[in-house]
Amino acid sequence: MERPANGSRAASPRRYLMCRPTHFDVTYSINPWMDPRKPTSAQVGLAQWKRLHDTFAGLGHDVQLIEPVPGLPDMVFAANGAIVVDGKVLVARFRHPQRVDEAAAYLDWFSRGGWSAVRQAEYVNEGEGDFLCVGREILAGSGFRSDLRAHDEVREFFGRPVVSLTLVDPRFYHLDTALAVLGESEVMYYPAAFSPESRAILAERYPDAILADEADAAVFGLNALSDGRNVILPQQAVGLAAQLRERGYTPVGADLTELLKAGGSVKCCTLELRGQGEV
Numbered sequence: 001m002e003r004p005a006n007g008s009r010a011a012s013p014r015r016y017l018m019c020r021p022t023h024f025d026v027t028y029s030i031n032p033w034m035d036p037r038k039p040t041s042a043q044v045g046l047a048q049w050k051r052l053h054d055t056f057a058g059l060g061h062d063v064q065l066i067e068p069v070p071g072l073p074d075m076v077f078a079a080n081g082a083i084v085v086d087g088k089v090l091v092a093r094f095r096h097p098q099r100v101d102e103a104a105a106y107l108d109w110f111s112r113g114g115w116s117a118v119r120q121a122e123y124v125n126e127g128e129g130d131f132l133c134v135g136r137e138i139l140a141g142s143g144f145r146s147d148l149r150a151h152d153e154v155r156e157f158f159g160r161p162v163v164s165l166t167l168v169d170p171r172f173y174h175l176d177t178a179l180a181v182l183g184e185s186e187v188m189y190y191p192a193a194f195s196p197e198s199r200a201i202l203a204e205r206y207p208d209a210i211l212a213d214e215a216d217a218a219v220f221g222l223n224a225l226s227d228g229r230n231v232i233l234p235q236q237a238v239g240l241a242a243q244l245r246e247r248g249y250t251p252v253g254a255d256l257t258e259l260l261k262a263g264g265s266v267k268c269c270t271l272e273l274r275g276q277g278e279v
Helices: 042-058 102-111 148-158 196-205 214-218 238-246
Strands: 015-018 062-065 082-085 088-091 117-120 131-134 137-142 162-166 179-181 187-189 230-234 250-254
Touching: 015 042, 042 062, 042 230, 042 250, 082 102, 082 148, 088 102, 088 148, 102 117, 131 179, 137 148, 137 179, 148 162, 162 196, 187 238, 214 238, 230 238, 238 250
Parallel strands: 015 062, 088 117, 137 162, 230 250
Antiparallel strands: 082 088, 131 137, 179 187
16 A cells, blocks of 8 residues: 655544533543542643643634533543534433433533434444444444444434444443544554454455554553544554554644543544534
């Protein structure tokens, strides 16, 4: 495969929804990263989040905000709140009771906007945590959070092909912790996070994908976001950053180590708004 030269890739402006981590804390454990015994700092988390927000704005992207709700510390992970494609919005239905009430906030936010259709998912569906658009297809994760039946629901609601993938490592409990979309037909992922059948699907569809090693996956290097040229990812993922440069992308490092204590990083904090909507 011929590699694009540095600078030959083009960024496209995106719209993102984020939520300030005003109430960030780790008071319960619903994934292997969360340990309530470890100290956390809402102040540090907010400062790291603000730098990420400003990075997106500095790259020319439109960043909108949803108001944080007291008692919902994981609401900072806006990617889990919904799937937004072609101006239609399917709001999440969370698996764990600690996050269930987040859905009402997202339903309210989108219902007040100019979106063509807004409703909550019938089956457990944790938004862009488990559903990632690659061109016209939607890659869909299951195994830990989103219900397999949600894959059919997403297919019917958006009218797009859905490719089911099974996650097998509890550290990578959402698809967006094990795979990142780089462009219309390009991804990077950590093979060991997937079942053998899903690895075969990914290898067939994306034979030239960037493959992450254990070290980069373990610092959430794949919880990244691309605008077609710039790839914002945890700054500790130095191996992935080098591979991205070789492919003509511009890696942009971010420090979200405080939020990683709750099992989230760059992509978890960011929901892409695709299509119309005047919020």
